[in-house]
Amino acid sequence: MVSLMELYNLPGPAIHYLDHAATSWPKPARVTEAISEFLAAAGANPGRGGHRMSLEASRRVLAARERIAQRFGAGNPDHVVFTANATESLNIAINGLLGPGSHAISSVMEHNSVLRPLFELQRERGVEISLARASGAGLIEPDEIRKLLRPNSRLIVITHASNVVGTINPVDEIAKIARETGVPLLVDAAQTSGILDIDISAQLIDLLAVSGHKGLEGPTGIGFLLFRKPLPLHPLKQGGTGSQSERLEQPTFLPDLLESGTLNTVGIAGLMGAMEDVTPEVAHESWERQKWLTELFLAGLRSVRDARLLGLPTAEGRLSVFSLDFPGQDLARIAQILDDEFGVLTRVGLHCAPLAHKALNSFPQGTIRISFGRTTDEDDVTAALDALARFSRE
Amino acid sequence: MNYLFTFVSTHHAMKAESYLKKDNLPYRLRMKPRTVSADCGLALDVKPEHITRVIASFDRRGLSGFTVYLPGDEPGDWRNVPVEDIRGSAEMGSEGDENRLSGP
DSSP states (O other), rough: BBBBBHHHOOOSSEEOOBTTTTOSSOOOOOHHHHHHHHHHHOSSTTSSOOOHHHHHHHHHHHHHHHHHHHTTOOOOGGGGEEHHHHHHHHHHHOOOOOOOTOOOETOOOOHHHHHHHHHHHHHHHOOOOEEEEEOOTSOOHHHHHTOOTTTTOOOOOESSTTTTTTBOHHHHHHHHHHHHHTTEEEEEEETTTTTOOOHHHHOOSSSHHHHHHHHOOOOTEEEEEEHHHHHHHHSOOOOOOOSSTTTTSSSOBGGGGGGOOOOOOHHHHHHHHHHHHHHHHHHHHHHHHHHHHHHHHHHHHHTTTOOEHHHSSSSSSOOOOEEEEOSSSSHHHHHHHHHHOOOOEEEEEEEOOHHHHHTOOTTTTOEEEEEEEEEOOOHHHHHHHHHHHTTSSS | OEEEEEEEHHHHHHHHHHHHHHTOOOOEEEEETTTOOSSSEEEEEEOOOGGHHHHHHHHHOOSEEEEEEOOOTTTTOEEEEEHHHHTOOOOOSSHHHTTTTOOO
């Protein structure tokens, strides 16, 4: 629980930030320190000159790639491509791998950052798309993926966990199918990176799209795409890389192939600050606590008579991301009152995943999404349950 | 005469520097001379007495994507030195080749 009054001298109730699936908050103190320190000591452009400040910026970018490669089991820092966010990472991979006549397999549980590029490619390049169905809890069964394989399948793209209901998908089993058939697997780890352990080498994940500002707790505007091994992939954009500048063609090696334009060094510095604070050990402790808070929340929710929980009913197999419906009531109004009167900050709507809501019977009204993070405590959970109870009709 | 290493990208130059630091091998990171063609804007200056250990350091980590030069006959000229000549009959590392991609 954080008091807005204390932080910014603003009026209003103490706030219970329960929108971590959108972005984590508050950020670790080391994030702002690392950003300030970077701008003061090494704020030049990496890879664009030989002077000492540019070199220092370049060294820090390499150190960041090495830290990320180690954390996620990428064998080589070359295989860490910095992007603006998971959406850009997904777009690079999807657009780069799918040409005319190719076929892609995905699922109805995907975010629009997967669905929109796929359907654009269907319209523009004639790419064929098959979407796996989900269970009533939003789970993608590996056999559903297997059934959709075709000789021209060139990509399987699956979310690691639903951003709507938090259901964790069996990516290891899906990776085995991808391995058996030689179709690359792209995993959208926007909701799981920094929360669940991910090792792309051990788990045979060919491509991993990561957001830096959610579970990893960095600033917004930084993400990355990880390669288990380089894949023949056409770059989404071309431009200055600081390498092979005499040529009019894009470099063909990673990471330069996919990193045109000046990198978001400030974001990288902030992300490194977050990863220094939120080590894997800290993340493990947080995850265990979130599972306990999930049990607490789900137990309390059973007493909120009019609330309908979508997705899995227990703490098993899920993240601490919850979608609620109050049938017959205006969810936006409820979310507004939760904020105004109770300081409970949630998100209402479709959460950029329209097909997931169709599968879960919550389209077009959507849901109220409550999502926990490392800083969520028992007080936040109790406050949310007390506030939600007000919307059960007598 | 010192050897000059150039790299396909700043990323590769930074990796090279990190390896030499780890192996405690002396070098000087500098701006690439204008007369050396291509690659990124950085170069590593290495003394002759360290050259075989520098190459061994790169080989051990599978680093490629670099070119080695010595000063040429004319001032400002540089001549390419085949790495094989330095390391004897050993083969180049394969990492750079692995990372060389081509789009559909």
